Amino acid sequence: MALDKDIYRAFEDVVGPDNISDDPAILDSYSYRWGPQTETFGQRFAAITLPKDTAEVQAIVRLCNKYGIQFKASSTGWGSMSNPGGPEVIKMDLRRMDRIIEINEKNMYAVVEPYVISVQLQAELMKRGLNCNIIGAGGNCSAHPYAAHYGGGHMGESTSLRERNILAVEWVTPEGEIVKLGSLGSLGEWFCGDGPGPSLRGITVGHAAPCGGIGVFTKAATKIYHWAGPPIFPIEGVSPQYAPSEIPPNFFYRYYSFPSAKEMVEAQRRIGESEIAFEVMGFNIAMLASNMGTSNDEDYAYFEQFRKLIQGPGFQVILMGNSPQDFEYKKQVLEQIIRETKGESLKPVEDPKIAGALIWRSIRITASIRECFRAGGAFSAALGGTHPYGEEVAYMEAVSKLKKDLIKKGILRDDDGYYLTWPHEHGHLGHAEILIQFRQTPESIDAIMGFSEAAMKMAIDNRYGVPHSLSGMAPDMHDMFGPHASNYNVWQRRLKQAFDPNEVSDSSGYIKGKQQQGVS
């Protein structure tokens, strides 16, 4: 809906005429949607703004409160939860806030603005012998830990996940106050999210990501980790034929498959327990094939080859040694675990050229787009939560049956019904997902909606925990899950009401201040 001229001018005064637009062409480049929908274009924003700093963000938020207009901020804007929840929502595209504010090598943290993408931060860190967590969606997403959906990624074994990596934060609340959380609030330093100083970490982000529903996080510090690899990977070739000229010293890659999920989980548990792995990523072979293939044809050929070579579910492991001795030790432990859990290595990917390329793509996380979108432009997923690892895998085993039914009906791409699982922090926690690829037709969209609902219901009925699928989805989902999880929805709603009394921070991906009718 078009903004009143005076209101538009008020926003224009904040960001300047070049950084605001309500032209339909500008708006439609934000309202285009991928994924399971019947319409290509969703709701248009009322206007798009491009604030350049915290002060401009704050001014926009204050104007939104003044005029009763909602706002939604986003980083790269990839997630569907970046879309507006109604016609009177202003977008804050944080593209111009793209600085790495600080890399603190000694205290192992980095401070970023929202439009620093993870690859930029990782590349800068690697020059210093450091690394960061990157969400599984890819290095093209924001490095800002509040932007991510749940914040887990391929390297979670050694780089944990979002809520555990967040340190101090600068937050523009829905009422337009600038709040500095953690050590930033008392000492002006970024090293800790919980103090000395006000700790609102559990309020601003919990199991469910805020997804734009509780203000704007203008800067955040994130933990960084040790990196024993080269400062720049020796990637050669011309796109998309990139491969490293060599596997760097003390790096090792293997993909293992197992007779059943039981052995696979046992292997992952033991790998975690022995703390030997840099990365344990539960790709299924369909994802592995997509990751490796530079086109759908190559992807198809790899998948057909691999499905004949595996025993059952599997995962990939990357080892990174700090010295030749450390590396040798880790390799020997891994070999023993795999032997004892009946794992088998997928031979074609042992080829150093292929393994080298897989290492790099899985550390930089550049191929999720291949894995999720290249086949047909749309994917959907049922996600587990971040819970004890075995529980996650059990949930996926159950959901996999639903997926196989749809494959039988010819609605989904046949990838043998596999799911993907991966541990965080050496297996203390784990996460699992099931990806589905399909062609968008009214019939397939209906089937996929039904699948998602059934997977959610299964999580409730069988007590598999609160899945991440609900982050960023319809707000009433929290009211569906809350009663089964300590009534968290009641607390979350109270926080929303307290921090956003005017409901200006668009809650279409969070929880609404007012409970919807008919939801318990």
Place this chain on the structure above:
Amino acid sequence: MALEDYRKDMELCAKCSICKFIPLEKMKGVQPANVCPSISKYNFNAYSGGGRVNIGMAMLDNRLEYTDKLLHIIYNCQMCGACDVSCKYAMDMEVLEPIYEFRIKAVEEGHTNPALDKVINSLRKQGTMVPGAKAKRGEWAKGLGLKDFTRQKTKVVYHVGCLTSYDKDMWKTARATVNLLNKAGVDFGIGGENESCCGGRAYQMGYETDFIRQAQNNMALFKQCGVETIVTACADCYHAFKVLYDKFGLKGNLEVLHITEYLDRLIKEGRLKPRKKVAMKVTYHDPCHLGRLGEPYIHWEGKEIPGFQRRFDPPKELMRGTYGIYEPPRDVLRSIPGLKLVEMDRIKEYAWCCGAGGGVNESNPEFSLWTADERIAEAESTGAEALVTACPWCEKNFNQAIKECGSSLKVYDVVELLEKAI
């Protein structure tokens, strides 16, 4: 083809933003990260490759009118193809093609840009994209005693291009080219006043019909004169003859070589021997239309295989920038004694554009120079004293930007440096 023909490609856009960045595997630090001048300058998503494709869909769905803003978006793109390469690292979809078609549609529906109309009028009247009279096109060669291929059959035709023909500052490159071809004993001719624009830049600006007319006329002349090989030092001409003429089924068996490919061949055959030292530290700028867009056109006809993966029968190979002309200009530079070649961060398939393409040089000089400035800063950061390129449009734009920003960087064409060494 038309915008509608790319609907299925456009529907694949995942909004992942990789079209905005250099290929992620190649990122070496926080900067330089960007690859698309248009989104880098204007910031709204509609200015990115993905955003353009998204609004292409909106146009097809009759959601948009031609507003000033929409026309600003349409015409402020250098058509450099960097988004296309970055996207195709991961996806099997066309990006640059629908962007071309969107612009062509705007032109066909009468929504042109006045500055570009002026250029096209000159093309229609004088056969050139830069101001100048047809009769004066061959002036640069006065006194050189060169063969006219329209009167005398020659093995090779040296196509000089509009900018080099009419811009006196560029004559040195044409003359250096002549010198080198003579030294190598090549039997070549030029068109002089009978040479006409390749049409490539008209296509980039969205004037497809004008491009096709130029292409048809040129090919008719080449056929009539029995021309087998065309050599040009202009990346835009190279791309037009080699890729666009082929795309429109007009190229026939014409062999098209960029001068750097030809010189590289002559050096490797021992027909040119760079012996004189050129003690200089230089960096090389890949022109978009020679590099990522310079790979051979791939013809395909067939049908989509039903199923969940978008595959085709026969398999459809996409142009991803993999086989562009990257090494020949570098090999020529490497053959020059004393010359040290250092690389910028953004090179080859993910090189940053010089800013001059797609009509932006003519319609929005400020944006064109802004784009060049970014490249100049990148070149300076290598410690090179000169920026070397292989296209007169890049050279002109860089020189103008350097003049305005006061950089001490020199700009050369590869040909000029090789001439110094021979």
